[in-house]
Amino acid sequence: MNYTTYIALIPLLPLAGFVLLGLFGQRHFTRSAGILGTLILLIATLLALYTAYQYFIVTGAVNGAYAAIEPFKYAWLEFSPGMSIDMGILLDPASVMMLVVVTVVSLMVHVFSLGYMKGEERFATYYAFLGLFTFSMLGLVLSTNIFQIYIFWELVGVSSFLLIGFYYDRPAAVAAAKKAFIVTRFADLGFLIGILILAFNSGTLDFGILIQRLTDTQSLQWMQITGTGFLGVSILSWALALVFIGGAGKSAMFPLHIWLPDAMEGPTPVSALIHAATMVVAGVYLVARLYPVYLIEGTILQLITWIGAISAFLAAIIACTQTDIKRVLAYSTISQIGYMLFALGVPAYGDASNTGYTASLFHLFTHAFFKSLLFLGAGSVIHFVHTNEMANMGGLRKLMPLTHFTFLIACMAIAGIPPFAGFFSKEEILLTAWENNKLIYYGALVTSGLTAFYMFRLYFSIFWNKTAPPNHHTDHHGEGNWSMKLPLLILALAAVGVGFIPFAHYVSINGSGSPILIPISFSIPPVLIALVGIGLAYILYYRENDRPQRLATALGGLHKTIKQKFYFDELYLFVTKKIIFNGIAKPAAWIDKHLVDGTMNGLGWVTTRVSVSIKAWQSGRIQSYTLYFFGGIIALAALFIYWWK
Template structure:
């Protein structure tokens, strides 16, 4: 299959939309910008599905193994023979899967935004930013080398900054955009250092070549990296940890998770696109892309396991206390991405390693559909009643029947109830944990029960709880808002039945993953228990939730305040970094560096003031100086002559 004839159009179409709408949208396409941007994304999505069909069912396999295909390759900067920065397109099971996810979810967001953002100022600019983000994410997942992925990684950060801060007249949105940008920049510094270390020792930036050189049985590069140490830790461990640091920042993992909940200040469809399906899973995709190298280092995989497990558990607990529906979903996203990451890491505790890779990416795949559905459903609710607060909602099931049905489907999917999509992928993760590390399994099992609880707390508070007092002449939205909900609702039901391990295995060889029904009894029972507790507390309005909160007292307040992570970061930045480092540095800069320069300037000025009379312009003075000099020379000559 000749992919090169059209494959570049998939990322370039959104880029063309960004340029067109960014330059001319507000003046020439102010009303049709949404339609134009959506049609462009529709074309890219059709090409993405066509690519996936051809890769998975026509030409991707050779002798029963999926082969990576370099569809395009262009040398951008050549440093030395074998070392260059290339721009290319890599097609393999993981990248083709992400191609489908990014384009389809972005298309749903484009369509939904036609109704949700109608009448907004800078409507065309909004669609231009969506195009830029989609282009950036597509460039990231299709990258052939680690530096290309870093370039698009940073471009994704810029795009998210623009979208989170779209409402630039709102201080909270501006602060959230800056917070997301700054926190992820710290993480990305580690990512860049890790890239440079890997490139230095492997002698390449290309993914395939790097993996081949470091995983070969007699690899001299690997021997150098494992034999060299810094602070008692091998260079390989440092490199992989620093690369993971970038992934943890982008995926909002503990302790770099603080930016994601605040990022909900952007338009709700943006949350569905950036913070549910694409950007925040980039860290998972990065580890998966370098997974053969990560398998060489058990200690880093164990670090990934525990970062993922802690993030999943803490975020789930915090979500139980939040009252802003978008923040509940934000913490839910952190928790689910934690699942994906510990699934990648936990096989380090056992011989089997392929199951974690497939389970992680399977959950990434299913999560994209049901989480974007949850965010768009939340957007429909916010659009209907103009508030994010759960306390001002209730009884909306009859007023918003389609939103109610699709939101319920998404809640069942994320809770892990069969036969919805999340059940299948979450069971594979739990099975991997059970086979590898029982402690992680029990943490994951408890987290799944908490997930079911807080999601149905959200569901009951929105659609049941109390009689509705809301009225909206526009109903639950036009067709352009209902259609994405319906399509994503269908996806949240059916995509779990895809035999994912046959299409996205770790080594390209299709595998069969079967989970005994007996194994699923405990996870489903725990999820049903969580739903039951949520039903008892929130199905009808009562005082039990307030009584429980009061009974837990300080613990509840600590969780509601997100374990004071924001306050801790503010203390570190303001009290330690600003007062302890920045202020002394500013004093040195002002009084030592500037003082030295100012002193030199003042001294120069005074010297010039004292000698400028020598250049007065008076001929008489010059004559006196001349004859005085002649006399002085004569005296010196006579003295030395003697």
């Protein structure tokens, strides 16, 4: 049987799990909800892996390139000939790669949650929400057209809102869910406007046709959309910038990054699924999906480059001062996604477009495994010590040997130490930056050193630093059961092994990639800088001492500013409350109350007064009506006599 005949089952299985557990889970599957949801995801994952095997290995490249296949396509809403919103499935190297990432990481989260979330009152609801999110993300990566991707984009937003606010009885979780939803909605408005501009000027929503028309320099659509537009900027530039705003919001890029750290209020496995491996890389995937169009608009690629580079450096700096282990990982995620975005953007300065595209998606691929491993490892630690604060940890390596070992592997991977996966993908990004923009390269080099420092600051603070807290083995579950340990082992193997995959051979901008060769001499400076970062973390945090406090005191206000996340939250609150609420909302409320409501109330008052004045005419008294009747006759007679004369 051809693998394309069952491809629709991959997203539909999690949807079926959501419907089944959402409607009947709390009543009929109270204890078995997790097992049922996990089995459904296991089937979807096996189908995704088999699809990848068939697509890349069995079918392989045709005429030197991997073909784009649309095994399913249905015209849902047709506006005019050639313009319709379709529901379909697109298989190409990028989407097949994302199928593997989403299903594997989601499966690991499902399995880990069997132990982590055991005993939760809304256990079945939790697994229903996981199914909805997985369906939404799979629908997003398989979309055949830009409006279909927008539909699933919004479904991903709803799913994340439900999962971040899962603990609805905690005010902080509710506030975090609302914050994530509102911030990303503002960004998604830009995305929607960009979609409408692209569709109007290209005459289609389909990715393939849209890219073909907007990259053909001889086509009428290209000439119209690249001409001078609003404020001297071409229509295409505005459209692509607006689409990128949507991606920047979903991927928590500067200055729309403020929602992601607060989103850590959700259950820790949710953080591994949504905010490390899948949802937040949707922005990178969106730019990659429209990459041929972005390549002809260098100005917007430069914008993407600098947004990515600034986000990577800024988040890395902030991560060095955070004390909540999940927030450290949250800022680490922002930083790593910044790497992926500036890798896509730097070809604006040169011609290594294929290198940037492949390097970005390769880092997306490797990052999914070692970052989800970091979050699940953090979840195991939190499950053990019942706190997120590093100050209450230390010395856990002997009490949690498996978590310690796997967490160390993930830290080595993200720090770019060979032969772990992060080394290979990060080196490709650095090579792309070196070939196209030296300033971005040196900034990325410094950021990689900061990454090694804050990750090993986290590692030493958790597993070394000081004597372990009281032994929890006497009244506690230790590292958890097999369901919490198995995902750590699998992801640790992936964090070591996936870097050796010849990724460029399978995923490239034109479908026919060639290996990216990195000289050994080129890798020496990044590895040395990473080792320096690890060394500094060792000196400051390997054993408990006063050096970190003395350093913080010496830095004074700078350290406080960084620890307060450069006061971005306070700035947003100032703009929201002082400017928008006081400067716009209050005057609008006054106008609504005194002018709009006042006008309506005035009309009502006049109506009431007139009614009071004339209501005696309808008294119900026969005598009064007789009087009015004869009075009217007399008046008419008088008028008749007057006019007759």
